[in-house]
Amino acid sequence: MKLxxxxxxxxxRPGVLDGQGAYRDLSDIVDDIHGALLTGDALRRLxxxxxxxxxALDPGVRIGPCVGGVGHFIGIGLNxxxxxxxxxxxxxxxxxxxxKAPSCISGPCDALSLAPGSREVDxxxxxxxxxxxxxxxxxxxxxxxxxxxxxxxxxxxDRYWQSHYAGQWVxxxxxxxxxxxxxxxxxxxxxPELGDIxxxxxxxxxxxxxARVSGMVFKVPELIAYLSSxxxxxxxxxxxxxxxxxxxxxTGEYLKPGDRVVASAGVLGVQRIDVVAA
Numbered sequence: 001m002k003l004x005x006x007x008x009x010x011x012x013r014p015g016v017l018d019g020q021g022a023y024r025d026l027s028d029i030v031d032d033i034h035g036a037l038l039t040g041d042a043l044r045r046l047x048x049x050x051x052x053x054x055x056a057l058d059p060g061v062r063i064g065p066c067v068g069g070v071g072h073f074i075g076i077g078l079n080x081x082x083x084x085x086x087x088x089x090x091x092x093x094x095x096x097x098x099x100k101a102p103s104c105i106s107g108p109c110d111a112l113s114l115a116p117g118s119r120e121v122d123x124x125x126x127x128x129x130x131x132x133x134x135x136x137x138x139x140x141x142x143x144x145x146x147x148x149x150x151x152x153x154x155x156x157x158d159r160y161w162q163s164h165y166a167g168q169w170v171x172x173x174x175x176x177x178x179x180x181x182x183x184x185x186x187x188x189x190x191x192p193e194l195g196d197i198x199x200x201x202x203x204x205x206x207x208x209x210x211a212r213v214s215g216m217v218f219k220v221p222e223l224i225a226y227l228s229s230x231x232x233x234x235x236x237x238x239x240x241x242x243x244x245x246x247x248x249x250x251t252g253e254y255l256k257p258g259d260r261v262v263a264s265a266g267v268l269g270v271q272r273i274d275v276v277a278a
Contacts, residue, residue: 001046002184002269003033003149005064006057009107012064017184018051025055033185034069035236038132038148043187064107066151066182067130072237073100073179075155076223077169079216079242086250095218095226100155100240101174108182108271112156114257115175116278120159121255124243125201125263127194127213128153129220130185135233143224146233149185150194152268153240154201154261156180159249181238183269191267194220199244202262203255211244218242 005012006023014026014033029049030037037043077096078084084091106112114121132148155173162172173179191197195214202208218226223239248254255261257277264270 001187001190003187004066004182004184005033005068006061007064008062009064009110012068015057016046016049016051016054018054023057023059023061024051025057029054032068034067035130035132035148035234038130038187039235062107063109063183065105065180066185067236067238069236070102070105070238071234073102073105074098074227074237074239075100075169075173076218076239076242079218080211080244081215081217082211082245083243083247086245086247091217095223097227098169098173100170100179104174104176104179106177106180108152108180108269109273110177110180111274111276112177112255112261113276114255114278115158118158118161118175119254120248121275122157122159122248123201123203123208123255123261123263124155124157124247125199125209125265126153126155126240126243127197127199127265127268128181128238128240129224131224131233131237131239132235134235135224135228138225138228140221140225143221144188146224147188147220148235149187150191150268151181151185152183152263152265152271154180154263154271154273155240155243159254179240180271180273183271186268197266197268198264200264201246204259208248209244209246215244216242
């Protein structure tokens with residue numbers, strides 16, 4: 001299934017794509033798309049639905065972030081060898097984890113308003129993982145049992161803030177709009193081979209990033225096992241798993257008002273984000 005959330009910011013309602021890719025409303029069936037929905041009876045009830053019987057939505061409806069009620073929003077740095085190389089940094093021996101404030105989460109086509117004082121805002125196309133079960137000290141061979149779905153992410157980062165504020169990445173990665181998720185959350189049964197998902201990002205029509213998920217150094221099961229060995233992950237937590245080479249940090253070409261960022265990930269859909277002045 002491809003699940004999404006629609007409507008005004010902060011008042012999103014649940015939806016599902018039908019077999020023809022049309023938007024259908026789920027408001028009479030479930031209250032929201034969140035981690036706990038993605039397992040057990042609630043998910044089975046959704047699978048038994050015929051989406052064509054649900055109310056159709058206007059194709060122009062705003063699509064919000066594809067999951068609500070996010071607790072932890074965790075990023076993984078330097079998880080592609082080519083990105084570590086372009087950043088001039090060694091590959092980490094263990095996953096390099098950091099937090100993003102959940103308040104930075106936005107919709108896949110919401111404008112990115114550059115925060116006051118920002119000056120080197122960068123893009124990072126990534127695969128994100130949404131958990132459907134709590135996880136504490138989970139072994140890698142059982143980790144995927146805790147995944148409720150996957151979505152497209154863009155880990156926007158202000159490189160100036162990242163470099164000049166005591167290395168506190170959370171400050172550089174948490175401004176409003178710095179965490180778009182979606183357009184939809186895809187359940188694992190619709191992704192036969194996760195590594196085959198292509199990651200691609202364009203700025204103003206020019207390709208900046210192009211890779212496959214298979215290029216990640218630490219794969220999804222390893223990441224869940226590693227993180228859950230240090231703290232208790234909860235259903236609804238989101239892990240965004242790292243970006244390939246091609247970011248603005250390597251060239252000094254950062255985002256500015258008037259730019260359009262288009263990120264895509266095959267079955268996970270497309271984000272189209274316009275950069276605007278604060």
